[in-house]
Amino acid sequence: MTTPTPPTEKPVLTGRRMFFIFAAFFGTIASADAFLVTSAVRTWSGTEATSPYKAGQLYNGRLAEARAQDARGWTLAPTVSREPDGHVRVEVTLRDKSGAPLAGETLTATLERPTDKRADRSLDLTEAAPGLYAAVGHDLAPGQWDLVVDVLQGAERSFRRKSRVVLR
Secondary structure, three states: OOOOOOOOOOOOOOHHHHHHHHHHHHHHHHHHHHHHHHHHHHHOOOOOOOOHHHHHHOHHHHHHHHHHHHHHOOEEEEEEEEOOOOOEEEEEEEEOOOOOEOOOOEEEEEEEOOOOHHHOEEEEEEEEEOOEEEEEEOOOOOEEEEEEEEEEEOOEEEEEEEEEEEEO
16 A cells, blocks of 8 residues: 655745745846846947937038039049058049049048947048049947048039948
8 A cells, every 4th residue: 555645735825925926027127127127228328419409400400512513513433442461442433524633633432330329430542543542540449330431622512422331
C-alpha cells in the first residue's frame, strides 16, 4: 500500500506580494522610459531652424533664388567616394546650360550629418580641371550625409545643390 502525499499549499496572493509585483512592473516601465527620453534629448534636439518664424519670413526670398537658379540652367554633378586611406574625396562637375564646363568659379561644400549637426564638415573645393572641382575630407564616419554644394559669386550664393550621399 502506498502512503498518500499530503496536499501542497498553494501560494497566497497577499496585499504585500501584489504591491511588489506592481512596483516591479511599473518601475521597469518608468526606468525604460527615463532612459529613452534621456537618450533622445541628449542626441538630437529635433530643431532644423533656430527660428521657424524667421525662416517663414525668408521663404519667398528662397523661392526667388530657386527660380533664378533654374533660369541659369546649370548642372552640378557630385561624386563622393572613400579612398583606400580612409579619407573621403568629393568631386563636383559644373556645367552651363549648353553643357560646357564652368571654369573659374568658387565652390564650397558642406557634408551635413542628418541626425547630428555637430558632425558637419565644410570643404573648400579647388578646381582640378575646367569645370571639375575637388576636395578631400578627413575623419568622416560611414553612413548617410547630405552634401550641400554652393557656387559663390563674390559673397553671394548663385547656385546650390543638396544631395544625399552614403559613405561606406
